[in-house]
Amino acid sequence: MDKINKYIKNNKLWAAKMTKDDPEYFKNIAKSQHPELLWIGCSDSRVPAEIIVGAAPGEMFIHRNIANQVIATDFNFLSVLQYAVTVLKVKHIIVCGHYGCGGIQAALQKQKPNLLVTNKWLMHIKNTYRLYQNEVDVFETEEERVNKLVEINTIEQVHAVSHSLVVQESWDKHGGPIIHGWVYGLADGLVKELITLGPGHQIDPIYQYEPQE
Template sequence: MFPATTEFDPQRFAKDPQSNKDDKTYKESTTMEPLVLTSQNSNANNDEDCHCGTPATISRFDPNDSSLDGLLMNNRRWVNSIIREDPLFFKNIALRQEPKLLWIGCSDSRAPANQLVQLGPGEIFVHRNIANVVNHSDLNCLSVIQYAVEVLKVEHIIVCGHYNCGGVAAAYGKQQYGLIDNWLRNIKDVYRLHQQELEELDNEEDRIRKLVELNAINSAKNVCHSTIVQNAWKNGRALTVHAWAYAIEDGLVRKLDWSVDNNTTLQHIYHH
């Protein structure tokens, strides 16, 4: 959930959220009606360290709601809470979208882009697939990137992996899963390229966590290798590509040591 007034601020993008706990923009700015289907954490609002701008409630789907009416009720409560804050919010965003961010993440239900960074509708253009893979032959992903860069004129592309990723863990193993094995091959290639670095780690858990990071960086590099991003840079566009990782176990998103805003640091073979 998020308040309608939660918007992306380009001036604060480079800051590390963990170092800004006293920043007033992280503090709760509005009181919203919790959107709950079956239960919520009764102690959620007692967390004095939460400056996310919304109540820390947890909504869960009721498996007995076979008609899915609970979801529609949830939607109406959410709409009413937004309208109370900004009566024209939906009418305004219906006219256009002007996101400054493209998020490429995993389809995992535990890693929803808007909730992780607490931004509202219209703030992030999103593409998700199994294990946040970007490759040169995926026309779906490339079409999203092209639309985001050339039409929406985004200024940042974030590739965000996450620890405890089932896709990465499956790629690390040797079991067959069917059609998806062809997709996971992309991650196996990442392992091959960094085999020595990965196998120097002491245990399997550390190797899989590192593979999550390397996979996110590899996908971010592939974003940069595309002619879409190359042409944007050639035309003088301000566009930065970032690699991040989300830790489900503590809820925190972390910057990986990789971001690029031009092609000078890329291997020459990928220059267009």
């Protein structure tokens, strides 16, 4: 409880500071949100989205899960994506993985009998590894293999975002958003840009949606 009480105290101090700096701050931010960016990141506690890019409250719409997965049957993610693109009309979507990701590391190991639900989630990463196994296994150390799969996984999730109907329709009608694939370095705090997709990117026909008549 000491930790919880500390957080409550910190919250009061933070709220007081924000009000002192700008008496209208909370009144204004409570009216509505207009973020220009959707962040799809890992749940890892060491990768707080707003902090690592210096964003203020209200600037980013955020979705996080283990190993920043974009899964076509995940209605939690799909609802976030649809709301961000269709209602908030974000201009950018960032999929951000991170080196040393525990989810990626676990996916490269045998399934754990005490993590039945987590095993199912990691299966998507295992499938990606199977497709890129030659590129990953060329590295000698586990750390190198994990970090290579982190990059591959991030790129694959960027493509998965582009395969969604909501993004393809928005590209066609509104010319956005732009999708970015980043990897964050725990050891240096820096972001590495891997891939950028936007309107005009040629999606494989099997992932394209037919225009409605």
